[in-house]
Amino acid sequence: xxxxxxxxxxxxxxxxxxxxxxxxxxxxxxxxxxxxxxxxxxxxxxxxxxxxxxxxxxxxxxxxxxxxxxxxxx
Numbered sequence: 001x002x003x004x005x006x007x008x009x010x011x012x013x014x015x016x017x018x019x020x021x022x023x024x025x026x027x028x029x030x031x032x033x034x035x036x037x038x039x040x041x042x043x044x045x046x047x048x049x050x051x052x053x054x055x056x057x058x059x060x061x062x063x064x065x066x067x068x069x070x071x072x073x074x
Contacts (some may be wrong), residue, residue, distance in 0.1 A: 047071050
């Protein structure tokens, strides 16, 4: 197919996991959108958790905000 040449790894991955992907695509579009949104939120929370975990204590609220901002922007 046209994607095999341009994205061979992605193409192989999709083919080998097609049953799982097909299950996802079987959901209505609005449900799939909610799933994607949830994954994005979980990813953001993970980035914030990692940044905060390194520092345990913050001297001020502003210092905590700066750490979170820098983690998100990285």
